[in-house]
């Protein structure tokens with residue numbers, strides 16, 4: 001049940017390309033958890049934290065940009081795993097900067113232990129923080145960190 005004292009917080013979770021294949025895709029790197037299971041985990045964590053969690057996955061850069069624009073006035077925070085667009089997309093970085101909604105970046109794998117091209121994130125500079133390397137738990141930790149930020153830093 002929602003507590004009357006807490007302001008209503010909505011968080012948009014964005015999943016980028018190829019994350020729809022989680023569970024089948026390179027399980028040695030990304031584990032056996034499916035995207036559906038991650039979304040269920042986040043909804044359950046959202047209930048505990050008393051925040052509304054909505055999720056979008058797309059393999060298309062422009063769809064992710066549109067979803068970021070649509071978050072204006074709807075979501076107070078964004079949790080994003082931009083997948084490979086992390087390392088390539090100035091457009092997603094610019095969209096996040098434009099809407100200026102507090103954003104946490106997450107990755108299942110530790111991108112700094114992997115190929116050099118994964119070491120740079122265009123998202124990191126416009127995010128309040130990044131969690132990388134804890135598998136599906138990165139998402140839960142990211143949501144907790146984002147809500148902590150919104151309640152203790154941003155929302156008074």
Ligand code: DQA
Pocket residue numbers: 017018019081082083084085086106107108109110111118
């Ligand atoms: C990823 C890491 C990226 O480098 C990769 O392109 C992905 C998934 C991760 O969650 O570990 O698609 O974002």
